[in-house]
Amino acid sequence: MAQRARDSRISRRSLLLAGLAIPLFQARGAGVLDVSFDGDNLHVIAPDLHFLTGKPLERLKNADTVTFLTQLTVYSDERGTIYRRIPERLVVSYNLWEEKFAVTIPGPYKRSMENLTAAQAEAWCFDQLAISALGMTPERPFWMKFEMRTTERRELAGLVGDSGISLSSLIDIFSRAPSGEISWTRSAGPLRLKDLPRTRVLRGRIG
Helix, strand or coil: CHHHHHHHHHHHHHHHHHHHHHHHHCCHHHCCCEEEECCCEEEEECCCCCCCCHHHHHHHHCCCCEEEEEEEEEECCCCCCEEEEEEEEEEEEEECCCCEEEEEECCCCCEEEEEECHHHHHHHHHHHCEEECCCCCCCCCEEEEEEEEECCHHHHHHHEECCEECHHHHHHHHHCCCCCCCEEEEEEEEECHHHCCECCCCCCCCC
């Protein structure tokens, strides 16, 4: 009887841990996410993710501006304990005459680039998306998630204020089912800083 009770406790504990892990790992099969380290920041690489296609590209070629919302989250354990999170906006436009893209990332570290092909614009965006590794131990495992989606104008109006992105509003948007044309989630882990490939150093610290 004691053995059966012990097995029951183990079973319930295993189910609880599995349930806690679901939000972090449910999208693992959705695509590849690689992570690199420049000595200060973590960078994500998603070689199969092309976001300047389909409906967003159609809107851009109709002279519309498309805003992509992204969120990078570092977790300190497999149960989804958040260690650090950073949101970004990618504002993309298209020059019909030159058939080139321009991208702006608003905020305190505003960055922009223009006269890019679709492949160059996507690569530049991923090069800019990073999250600080400050305080992380090189030997300690961590997990990482990258989220990206388009947004409707009404969502964007409530998301951005005078001080920039409202983090609480962004978290709320990513917690809901997507309302825009596209939505991706990529996860990776367990990872360790000491095992990651090194990439070139970016100027300035990311949040």
